[in-house]
Amino acid sequence: MSTVNQKSKLTDLFAQETVMKNLSVAELVEKILFRKEGRLTATGAIQAETGRYTGRSPEDKFIVEDEISKEKVDWGNVNQPISEDVFEGLYEKVIHHLGAQDEIYSFKGFAGADQQYRLPIHVLTEFAWHNLFAQQLFIRPTAEELVNHETAFTVVSAPTFKADPEVDGTHSEAFIMVSFKHRIVLIGGTEYAGEIKKSIFSVMNYLLPQQDVLPMHCSANVGPEGDVALFFGLSGTGKTTLSADPHRRLIGDDEHAWSNRGVFNIEGGCYAKCVSLSREKEPQIYDAIRFGSVLENVVLDEETREPDYENTSLTENTRAAYPIENIDNITQPSIAGHPNTIVFLTADAFGVLPPISKLTKEQAMYHFLSGYTSKLAGTERGVTSPQATFSTCFGSPFLPLHASTYAEMLGEKIDQFDANVYLVNTGWTGGAYGEGSRMKLSYTRSMIQAALEGELNSTETVTDEIFGLNIPTHCPGVPDDVLIPKKTWKKESEYQEKAKHLAKKFHENFSKFDGVSQKIRNAGPTYK
Missing domain, CATH: 3.40.449.10 (Phosphoenolpyruvate Carboxykinase, domain 1)
Structure with a gap:
């Protein structure tokens, strides 16, 4: 035909x-x-259920x-x-x-x-x-x-x-x-x-x-001085939370593109996860769900029609779709200049990645291709301990072209527009999941703020011996010891064991990439 x-x-x-x-x-x-x-909810949104397919x-x-x-x-x-x-x-x-x-x-x-x-x-x-x-x-x-x-x-x-x-x-x-x-x-x-x-x-x-435009699975915001930040990260890493900043205007929450003119939103709305949503935790999203919004698989109170965001009986993948105009602090149209700062977010449940580290261009391409985070015990059936998971370019299911196409474009644009790239671990510190503790959100916010304001550009760094990452030795609002992972563990030998375990996972995953230069391969962790 x-x-x-x-x-x-x-x-x-x-x-x-x-x-x-x-x-x-x-x-x-x-x-x-x-x-x-569908049904009309107490907030004026439409609630609809998707039957067998909830994702x-x-x-x-x-x-x-x-x-x-x-x-x-x-x-x-x-x-x-x-x-x-x-x-x-x-x-x-x-x-x-x-x-x-x-x-x-x-x-x-x-x-x-x-x-x-x-x-x-x-x-x-x-x-x-x-x-x-x-x-x-x-x-x-x-x-x-x-x-x-x-x-x-x-x-x-x-x-x-x-x-x-x-x-x-x-x-x-x-x-x-x-x-x-x-x-x-x-x-x-x-x-x-x-x-x-x-x-x-x-x-x-x-x-x-x-x-010659790079599509990206990321959120983006812009500061009062026009400085643009991109936030890449898989589910559970804090991408939505950290990009929603009352002092910065939202460009978009999920899909963007980077051209020679700057960054622009691909969408005109947001598709936010709703599980455990509350006005206290995420007031912008909570208040954005009003007339015309669509709630997908969110259970309603039968008497009041109020959404019950704690109820996951239909699925944990409950969602809200609403126009970006429902968020107060946005930039319109959803266009801004070139990124000054790029943040790769990972929730490392092994507790061995630094809470923040500055990446070289080659390291940025390596970690972009890797797209690492952890699945936690209890989040999926059969997952009984933390598992390393990798999603190429932080968006593997949506990439029709070879991964190297996107990574090479990212590297070229980092060079061309002199963007700083940081890897930020929002996961565990002082031990792996079950032993250590989740990184304090206040610490992560302080590190992000320091990166955005350029406070880490001239800070002294030390190089992690296994992951090769450049770790700042000082960051305003964060205790110095927290910045160096092995200093937070009770036993350095246990840290070394977990770090080498994760380094091996990185190598195993990266072996699938053909045609990637040796320089980029060498930017990954050292595994022996």
């Missing part, structure tokens, strides 16, 4: 009277309640292998290939399925706050609440932009269409397929709205590097 035919079928579907086009938030809320897709389904995500993608995509377990025939067969069925619905919902908007690099997108959904989700998370067009909108990528979502693996060539009833040739994302069989958001992020991770 040609690209022209694909577009023709979409055009025919879009012309149907059943398509509700760029409805307002209030209109979508009315549709959701009328169709009983992304990476084993059901595919990229169509064709003449455009074949030589560019880094094929493997993350980027699974699927044939054009399978994609086109499912595409026909999904379009037919949507065409038979009483109503479907259309949102046209953008990904990318910088107009020079933004991607005009079209999100076509079977559920009204999925369209509200898209409207809150992507960049909403002005009336003039909507009239002149020329779609460059389309997401087609049909949750109630379930694939038959034996007939359709999928792994299960669910599928998320990206065709870069036809510029279509096809989603079916899963009601988890996060697939819509992350599929477009994957698309941007494919397209932007071809324009």
